[in-house]
Amino acid sequence: MGTVSKALILLDLFSRSRPEIGLSDLARLAGMNKATVYRLLRELQAAGLVEQTEAKAYRLGPSVLRLAGVREATVPMREVARRVLRDLADTTGETAHLSQVQGERLVTFDYAYAPAHGTSVRMEDAEVLPFHATSTGLAVLAFADPALRARVLAGPLPALTPETPTDPGDIRDRLARIRATGFADLVGGFEADVHSLAVPLFDAAAACIGAVAVATPTARMTPVLRGLIVVSLFNAAHALCAGWGGFLPEDLQKVWADAV
Amino acid sequence: MGTVSKALILLDLFSRSRPEIGLSDLARLAGMNKATVYRLLRELQAAGLVEQTEAKAYRLGPSVLRLAGVREATVPMREVARRVLRDLADTTGETAHLSQVQGERLVTFDYAYAPAHGTSVRMEDAEVLPFHATSTGLAVLAFADPALRARVLAGPLPALTPETPTDPGDIRDRLARIRATGFADLVGGFEADVHSLAVPLFDAAAACIGAVAVATPTARMTPVLRGLIVVSLFNAAHALCAGWGGFLPEDLQKVWADAV
DNA sequence: GCGGGCGGTTCATTATTCAAACCATCGGTT
DNA sequence: AACCGATGGTTTGAATAATGAACCGCCCGC
Numbered sequence: 001m002g003t004v005s006k007a008l009i010l011l012d013l014f015s016r017s018r019p020e021i022g023l024s025d026l027a028r029l030a031g032m033n034k035a036t037v038y039r040l041l042r043e044l045q046a047a048g049l050v051e052q053t054e055a056k057a058y059r060l061g062p063s064v065l066r067l068a069g070v071r072e073a074t075v076p077m078r079e080v081a082r083r084v085l086r087d088l089a090d091t092t093g094e095t096a097h098l099s100q101v102q103g104e105r106l107v108t109f110d111y112a113y114a115p116a117h118g119t120s121v122r123m124e125d126a127e128v129l130p131f132h133a134t135s136t137g138l139a140v141l142a143f144a145d146p147a148l149r150a151r152v153l154a155g156p157l158p159a160l161t162p163e164t165p166t167d168p169g170d171i172r173d174r175l176a177r178i179r180a181t182g183f184a185d186l187v188g189g190f191e192a193d194v195h196s197l198a199v200p201l202f203d204a205a206a207a208c209i210g211a212v213a214v215a216t217p218t219a220r221m222t223p224v225l226r227g228l229i230v231v232s233l234f235n236a237a238h239a240l241c242a243g244w245g246g247f248l249p250e251d252l253q254k255v256w257a258d259a260v
Numbered sequence: 261m262g263t264v265s266k267a268l269i270l271l272d273l274f275s276r277s278r279p280e281i282g283l284s285d286l287a288r289l290a291g292m293n294k295a296t297v298y299r300l301l302r303e304l305q306a307a308g309l310v311e312q313t314e315a316k317a318y319r320l321g322p323s324v325l326r327l328a329g330v331r332e333a334t335v336p337m338r339e340v341a342r343r344v345l346r347d348l349a350d351t352t353g354e355t356a357h358l359s360q361v362q363g364e365r366l367v368t369f370d371y372a373y374a375p376a377h378g379t380s381v382r383m384e385d386a387e388v389l390p391f392h393a394t395s396t397g398l399a400v401l402a403f404a405d406p407a408l409r410a411r412v413l414a415g416p417l418p419a420l421t422p423e424t425p426t427d428p429g430d431i432r433d434r435l436a437r438i439r440a441t442g443f444a445d446l447v448g449g450f451e452a453d454v455h456s457l458a459v460p461l462f463d464a465a466a467a468c469i470g471a472v473a474v475a476t477p478t479a480r481m482t483p484v485l486r487g488l489i490v491v492s493l494f495n496a497a498h499a500l501c502a503g504w505g506g507f508l509p510e511d512l513q514k515v516w517a518d519a520v
Numbered sequence: 521g522c523g524g525g526c527g528g529t530t531c532a533t534t535a536t537t538c539a540a541a542c543c544a545t546c547g548g549t550t
Numbered sequence: 551a552a553c554c555g556a557t558g559g560t561t562t563g564a565a566t567a568a569t570g571a572a573c574c575g576c577c578c579g580c
Contacts (some may be wrong), residue, residue: 002263002303002568003263003264003267003285003536003537003567003568004263004264004267004304005303005306005307007264007267008303008304008306008309011307011327014327014330014334015330016329016330016334019330019333019334020334022557022558023558023559024556024557024558031419032538033538033539033540034539034558034559035537035538035559035560035561036537036538038540038558038559039310039537039538040264041316043262044262044268044270044394046265046363047268047271047272047362047363048362048363048367049268049327056557056558059331059335060327060330060331060334060335061331062331062337062360062362062369063329063362063367064324064327064328064331065331065332065337065338066367066368066369066387067271067274067309067327067328067335068324068325068327068328069276069370070262070275070276070320070324071319071321071322071324072325073275073276073279073323074276074319074320075279075319076281077322077325094368100322102307102308102321102322102323103306103307103308107322107323108326109322109325109326109433110329124423127326131469200577202446228375239266262536262537263536263537263567263568266568281529282526283527283528284525284526284527292569292570293569293570293571294527294528294570295528295529295530295568295569295571296568296571298527298528298529299569316526316527316528478526
């Protein structure tokens, strides 16, 4: 593995639920030598991507904000995503989130909580999602490049709960059903007691780049709520693809229209 | 120089005014070998920090947004900065911007334009500012760690315009005056016909970490406007330091209070 | 169809990075 | 106060990864 990749792995260890990390912890988490981590951090620090607190712990630095500003000016995405997710959370009364494919991973890009409920599905600790154990992941797999699908199904499919789909054959069946209905539906595959629904998102070349989803506590799910969520997801996907110039495949649009 | 630093230099080449860059251009701009740049880009791409357009050009990738989200959740800064700069631009009717010290550089963090005028000072091409040729830089130098001051004054001080201060002795005099008045004032040092005023900003440890400034076309500057801008800058600095837990040195607060 | 630009690739040389051990320092425990 | 087990930070020869000149095929304008 290249040196640069190692440095970037370090950056990925920071998250909302773990925003500051010490040198030794960082080395342990990354599975790297402490000296290596230290040297990498010094370079990241010089570039402002990382900074040190008074307690010597490391955290992401101010440079990431500048880069994000440039990215947003280049491809405005966050803004429309925020608006749509906010709307989705408000109309469904549940947690909405949007995740993107990044290489072989599925990374949560943004999310919004409903103000209404005391309990809701939290996203702070779910910044990287498994393909096989989430409705988001299944929605993406169903419409993604077959090569990605094959790689994921060939890889390890750990059971995160007793409900997690782990059999490649079973998963392929589910993907066929998702293609037929236009949305993914999974109960308790990632966390017990979470029911989530997802629809895929596409870029300008009609390639599947992620999915938007709504997650609810299973106890609260009803047929009526489920219907509301599915329709809201269709609308959200339309708005998102329109907002950043993505292209919704014709046949999928038809499936959605028929479902409503 | 380390490999990681080279990769990060590549990231820094992207800006609002140059958001997409081809491989050869990138190699030329960075002064590196094309093969090297290509390899670095592939690693950056794998991490999602960079992506390729259909035309094979490179641009910043979606990962920077996730990192920025984490950073903002850790140290909320952008939000308060945006609000204060917006306010500053509105009340003065001129361009406001905030820049931060990052290592030996001065990097523009955010800016806001006044809606009023047809002409205004643009910031798109001024993402990295020289210390000696801007009011922002002088404000920072005046209150920064003496070591940084010494390094900057010992380094090259290129004249960007005929008005750029280039003599270390002259600059030291200016810095003394800035400490006495509490703000920096420079006419045409960075670009001809731009008059800019700046005040320093401090972190929780009372270290100078940047400056907030207002830039106007020289033709429009009047004593009245200048007074308005200076007072607005004092207020903005107060709001900013309060907003992110920074500490304004007592003596500087006194200087500002006396000046009003 | 030719020249010059592009993105991307190769490979021997060489410089950088690695891992394990080592310091100094801190806070709590015995 | 001596000790312990952490921490952040630094050094070392051995091994690995980065490097850059030359090279491809490709496309575009002439």
